[in-house]
Amino acid sequence: xxxxxxxxxxxxxxxxxxxxxxxxxxxxxxxxxxxxxxxxxxxxxxxxxxxxxxxxxxxxxxxxxxxxxxxxxxxxxxxxxxxxxxxxxxxxxxxxxxxxxxxxxxxxxxxxxxxxxxxxxxxxxxxxxxxxxxxxxxxxxxxxxxxxxxxxxxxxxxxxxxxxxxxxxxxxxxxxxxxxxxxxxxxxxxxxxxxxxxxxxxxxxxxxxxxxxxxxxxxxxxxxxxxxxxxxxxxxxxxxxxxxxxxxxxxxxxxxxxxxxxxxxxxxxxxxxxxxxxxxxxxxxxxxxxxxxxxxxxxxxxxxxxxxxxxxxxxxxxxxxxxxxxxxxxxxxxxxxxxxxxxxxxxxxxxxxxxxxxxxxxxx
Numbered sequence: 001x002x003x004x005x006x007x008x009x010x011x012x013x014x015x016x017x018x019x020x021x022x023x024x025x026x027x028x029x030x031x032x033x034x035x036x037x038x039x040x041x042x043x044x045x046x047x048x049x050x051x052x053x054x055x056x057x058x059x060x061x062x063x064x065x066x067x068x069x070x071x072x073x074x075x076x077x078x079x080x081x082x083x084x085x086x087x088x089x090x091x092x093x094x095x096x097x098x099x100x101x102x103x104x105x106x107x108x109x110x111x112x113x114x115x116x117x118x119x120x121x122x123x124x125x126x127x128x129x130x131x132x133x134x135x136x137x138x139x140x141x142x143x144x145x146x147x148x149x150x151x152x153x154x155x156x157x158x159x160x161x162x163x164x165x166x167x168x169x170x171x172x173x174x175x176x177x178x179x180x181x182x183x184x185x186x187x188x189x190x191x192x193x194x195x196x197x198x199x200x201x202x203x204x205x206x207x208x209x210x211x212x213x214x215x216x217x218x219x220x221x222x223x224x225x226x227x228x229x230x231x232x233x234x235x236x237x238x239x240x241x242x243x244x245x246x247x248x249x250x251x252x253x254x255x256x257x258x259x260x261x262x263x264x265x266x267x268x269x270x271x272x273x274x275x276x277x278x279x280x281x282x283x284x285x286x287x288x289x290x291x292x293x294x295x296x297x298x299x300x301x302x303x304x305x306x307x308x309x310x311x312x313x314x315x316x317x318x319x320x321x322x323x324x325x326x327x328x329x330x331x332x333x334x335x336x337x338x339x340x341x342x343x344x345x346x347x348x349x350x351x352x353x354x355x356x357x358x359x360x361x362x363x364x
Contacts, residue, residue, distance in 0.1 A: 001357055003343065007037035009310045010333040011319035022339040025356035030335055039351055042314050043331050044076025044340035046321040047295050048149060048251065049113055049196065049225060051081050051269065052258035058082055058112075059089070059270055061096040067108050069261070071361040073295040074342035074350045077110050077322075077330065079148055081255075083270040084116030084124075084131040087139055098146045106356055110325065111146035115196065118162065119176035120153040123201045126289035127176065128271050134158045140165065148325060151196040153177035154187045154212070163190050171324055173225070176201040179212045188219065194324060197255055198224035198241070200232050200288070217244050223320060225253045228301040229293040231280055238305040247312035251320050252298050257281055257290035300348045 004019045008030065017037050021029040047070070054069045056062035058080040070078055082093060097112050116127050118135045134157040143150070149171040152162055155178060162172060174184060175196025184192075195202070195216045205213045216224050224245060228238055232255075242250060254260070259267045259276045267274050267281070274281045274289040281289045299317050302308065308316075322331030330338040339357035342350060353361040 003041060005035045005038045006041040008333050009040060009042045009314050011311060011314040012332065014311050020333065022357035025339055027335055027337055027339050040310065040344040041333065042342050042344065043318040043333055044342050045074045045295050045317045047075050047078040047254055048321050049081050049253035049255050050078055051256060051290055053256050054261040055258050057258040061093060063097060063100045063109050070108060071353045072350060074353050075295050076108050076340035076353065076355050078108055079111055079113035080109060081113040081115050084119065084127040085270060086131060087142060091142055094147060101146055108355060111148035113149040114147060115151040118152040118156060120156060120178050122178050123176045125176060125201045126269050126272055126283055126287055135161045137161060149173055151175040153179060155179040155183045166191055169326060174212055177212055178203040181210050181215050184212045184215045193222045195222060195224050197227050223249055223251050223324060225251050227253060227255050227291055227293060228298045228305065229291050230301065232288065232291060235305045242306040242308065247308060247315040250316045252302055252316045254293045254295050254298055255291050256293050260292040260294060296350050303348065
């Protein structure tokens, strides 16, 4: 398969026009040439934090439905994300996700992101307080394949036990936390350099104790998830984070729930009731409960809010997540890498999604 006459956007090599040839699931040749591009070709998008979409929900193990819809968003790799729940439910989700991945070797489902249950009750957000608890060695033995990421609060009891997960190549991301700067730094020094949906669910920045929010802004090598829906973060906040962290320090996520892509109404997130009004999901007390953001819109919003280059957009929408997750075979448009690509029009609408050299979505 060959994609011809496009503006090729690679997060490392930058922007240039030409053709991309693919064989056996990989990019085998890139030919740079002067031409009027018929679209923008970027690495396939990566969403490492998505609970659900179009009625499908991680908690119900609706992986096939999620995957199918996400191709329309240009997403070629994602982490199905849980909310705080019982150990038994966690084990069920992991077992079914693992089975799905093994039965579908070309799936875009990379694994599971466990958001909780090892978080702060004070910053629980839309997590059921009854399931929030400290980690134990017994539970951690059960957290295995295909867990790829875990969101936790550094300040909670026995949180140091979670460092054992790093040895199993599970990425730890701090979030839903009231940690002080020093509490976060204990984990930062052990390699924890990621913060979930910054700065939502965190103690606000204070000039005498900058906390985990300040740590995220201060430390250059800490990457920050951003939900660019214009609700979780204002346009100005997105621009501020971009100005301080640059594209290298930013990761786009949707944090979307099953109501994403559907009309307003009532739904659930875990065992909590969520009401969606004007596209914004909230608990009955007004707490934001995930988002209804679609990834293609997150990409457009980040570009609109920040004025970033397309090269930077390739970093925040794909490459940075691939680096975090140890995926050195994708997130690039380079010879020898996986042919996971998304073709966009000049307005950044998804025209075509390619997974391992095969077209999995076409808008027309």
